[in-house]
Amino acid sequence: MSNRVINLYSDTQSQPTPAMRQAMAEAKVGDEQRGADPTVNALCARVAELLGKEAAVFLPSGTMCNEIAILIHCKHGDEIICERNCHLIVAEGGAPAALAGVMMYQIDGERGIFTAEQVRAATRERNRYAPRSRLVSVEQTSNAGGGSVWPLATIEAVAAAAHEGGLALHMDGARLMNAVVASGITAADFARPFDTVWIDLSKGLGCPVGGVLAGSADLIEEAWVWKQRLGGALRQAGIVAAAGLYALDHNVERLAEDHANAKAFAEAIAEVPGLALDPATVETNLVYFDVTAPGLDAAALSARLLERGVDISAMGKYRMRAVTYLDVGRDEVLTAAAVVSEVMQELAAPAARDAG
Numbered sequence: 598m599s600n601r602v603i604n605l606y607s608d609t610q611s612q613p614t615p616a617m618r619q620a621m622a623e624a625k626v627g628d629e630q631r632g633a634d635p636t637v638n639a640l641c642a643r644v645a646e647l648l649g650k651e652a653a654v655f656l657p658s659g660t661m662c663n664e665i666a667i668l669i670h671c672k673h674g675d676e677i678i679c680e681r682n683c684h685l686i687v688a689e690g691g692a693p694a695a696l697a698g699v700m701m702y703q704i705d706g707e708r709g710i711f712t713a714e715q716v717r718a719a720t721r722e723r724n725r726y727a728p729r730s731r732l733v734s735v736e737q738t739s740n741a742g743g744g745s746v747w748p749l750a751t752i753e754a755v756a757a758a759a760h761e762g763g764l765a766l767h768m769d770g771a772r773l774m775n776a777v778v779a780s781g782i783t784a785a786d787f788a789r790p791f792d793t794v795w796i797d798l799s800k801g802l803g804c805p806v807g808g809v810l811a812g813s814a815d816l817i818e819e820a821w822v823w824k825q826r827l828g829g830a831l832r833q834a835g836i837v838a839a840a841g842l843y844a845l846d847h848n849v850e851r852l853a854e855d856h857a858n859a860k861a862f863a864e865a866i867a868e869v870p871g872l873a874l875d876p877a878t879v880e881t882n883l884v885y886f887d888v889t890a891p892g893l894d895a896a897a898l899s900a901r902l903l904e905r906g907v908d909i910s911a912m913g914k915y916r917m918r919a920v921t922y923l924d925v926g927r928d929e930v931l932t933a934a935a936v937v938s939e940v941m942q943e944l945a946a947p948a949a950r951d952a953g
């Protein structure tokens with residue numbers, strides 16, 4: 598056995614492959630801020646076309662894609678309708694409030710997915726008392742929802758409800774390409790009703806850095822002003838954009854392997870006593886499961902697994918998340934599942950419990 602850790606912490610852990618690094622080394626570059634980096638321009642054109650939008654802008658992170666989208670759609674005091682556990686709310690340092698001064702109307706979704714009826718119920722009547730409902734945000738796939746894929750029909754119904762209420766639409770597409778590969782629906786079809794939509798390059802696509810935000814030419818021009826203001830305008834960024842182009846050529850279809858590996862991992866640990874998981878809920882590359890063994894919590898299990906060479910994150914007191922991506926193969930997920938099973942047996946054994 599090697600001492601290498603099997604890293605299921607996140608799909609952000611992927612390492613650029615030698616071929617990706619080669620593409621980066623050979624990239625033609627220029628001053629991105631002036632619009633003169635040919636590789637960044639090529640990536641933006643490619644993503645705009647992929648998402649069926651007029652224009653796109655390269656940004657240093659997915660978080661900046663979300664926050665700039667909010668800044669161009671909303672004024673201070675406006676309200677965004679979104680799911681309670683979406684990334685905007687739980688993982689962006691309070692940026693919607695800190696940067697855009699917006700309020701968040703939090704819908705309780707089902708595995709991160711909400712309905713058109715919930716959007717209608719959340720949309721406030723326009724009057725001088727209420728915050729102005731302004732934007733609906735959809736996360737495809739839903740991270741905290743377990744990597745669940747929004748069905749196209751649900752997206753279309755939610756979009757219709759948003760439009761009835763005069764609201765703009767934003768998609769956090771950090772893992773949109775996982776949804777595309779899992780469903781067979783094109784990115785452009787998923788993105789069609791959205792005013793702004795982005796994909797992350799540094800998750801399952803395996804790039805070191807970056808996200809690309811797409812929308813109408815006018816909205817992307819406004820996004821550029823915020824990119825400049827926030828210090829997100831870059832120089833010879835083609836070095837990293839080249840990784841994005843490489844990933845779109847080589848790392849999209851293979852996401853199916855990640856999904857199959859996630860499913861295999863889920864099936865292998867589903868029956869382990871002291872854990873709760875329904876493999877049928879695993880649609881893409883995220884596997885969430887709960888620790889139900891008495892006296893054990895997620896942090897303790899995560900620490901014990903790490904000692905045994907398996908990195909799985911604690912996402913809550915009793916919630917764990919394992920993520921598959923291109924550096925983790927079938928053998929490794931099955932080894933990881935076996936380690937989870939062994940560790941749970943040890944932790945649940947009476948002797949271990951008595952020893953405290």
Ligand SMILES: *Cc1c(COP(=O)(O)O)cnc(C)c1O
Pocket residue numbers: 657658659660661663684685736738740769771772797799800807808
């Ligand atoms: C990772 C993630 C982001 C943020 O992307 P970064 O590139 O890490 O800033 C936004 N939304 C979701 C759903 C994510 O999983």
